[in-house]
Amino acid sequence: MKKKYFLIAVITIILFGCNNSKKEDIKYEKVVEKEFHPFFDSDEIDHYYVNYTLKNVLDFIDKDRTSKRNKEFSDLFMGYYPNSIPKKDFVKTLLSYGYKKSKLTIRQQKEVENVFSAKDSLQMSAYACVAEYRDIFIFKKKKKTIGIAKICFKCGRFQIVGSKLETEGFGLWSDLKKLHNIVRPNEKKT
Template identity: 45%
Template sequence: MKKFIFLLLIIAGCNKPKEENMVALKESLSVKKDSKKFYDSDEIDHYYLDISEEKVMKLARVKNKNEEQEDFISLLVSHYPDSITEPNFEIKLHKYKFKKTELNETKKKEVENIFSKKDSIQTEFSSCLPYYRDIFIFKKNDSIIGIAKVCFGCGVSRFLGSEVDTDGFGLYSELNKLKKIIREK
């Protein structure tokens, strides 16, 4: 059954699946377990870049990219950074015009609730390229203890620094809640 679902999603390509169908499918195969947070932080910074998929694809197609273009595309579509100790990571986010928002205590608790351990099937069914326009930096005592990169379009996420299994993350209902929290003014 899982292979059939996976094949169906691959055939569909990168078109965003009907949200209600994906929510029903993933949640029917998922049971919430304990709420062990991915990160034990005292501060969460959210970085967001308002850039279209077309602009990202245009940059990705550039041949003979210069170092700055390579850095930028790596930040948006790859697993960069490789570790939470990456030097000047926040400086690079500012350099490429990511907007920083420090989450207040209420939003911090809501985000921590979403970034918590769950039992779930493998959620990376997407056959499209993720665009990581949302990056969360988790800090404790002013030091980075974790980084989460999220693509709301594909539902793909990348976590660094978590000692908790993050494989169950990515239900569309969770992503929608997360998006409402960080986009709400």
Template identity: 25%
Template structure:
């Protein structure tokens, strides 16, 4: 009986070996990216945000470019309203998916840079896997800031090492 318990305990310890995954850890697993862009200036966004009587469209737009929409990957209602809110949609050629996956991945932490401007998220990437939204990245290229939802990993290192410049160039190439 002792042998059986010892054997079971050994098997349990071996099976619980905490193996860390090797290689880059992607923020999302995706097969499709929808890219949305709006050409709104910082001044227009500021004027709209301080305006007292905002229309529903203005409120919805501000929630995307300055606010916290989407909250999670199930919060997809905003996607249906993007064209109404003047966002231009671009389908990203899937042949560029590996380059996007390389940008949107976990990496070693580098000292963060201080941001001294108000973010206006004019660029929104919607990552899909089999037509289901698995992640959303809102990007402000002017400030070098982002809001990313849907990642299983810490996204705070995104933007380091020239990521924003690489992403901006990749978006111009891929759309």
């Protein structure tokens, strides 16, 4: 008997409670786009690219594993070199390993700067490959290197050096696709 009265009470509360509730008008507001803060306060961005395969690089390194030059190239192409802004001319290092400078327009540089900016999103990817840093961006202020970004479009890995902002949220596939289309618009992303 108590269960019957309890059940009637619950049903009554649900029915009358729902009928007496006010329906709010849904207001649509224009979403204001947040201003993104670039990782670097640069006035020039250079892009360098090399068209080596991982097999080419490993074959080159296997010829002489003790060579300081081979170790440097291995660290550049697959590892964490540089882990800070190099004291020596980094561009000369890139050129010595076959990297070629791309000609970026002012518009392309602005688009690259927008990709390399702090966002509220978090990169949530795990990496399943060895990085192949074929694309390297050098950010300059008054001709002085202030930042370096290495990108592997194949697996989404990146290394950013010199930014005063947190770069952990960088690397969303949508950002990498935009960046790839800016620097290599005629090439299908692999």
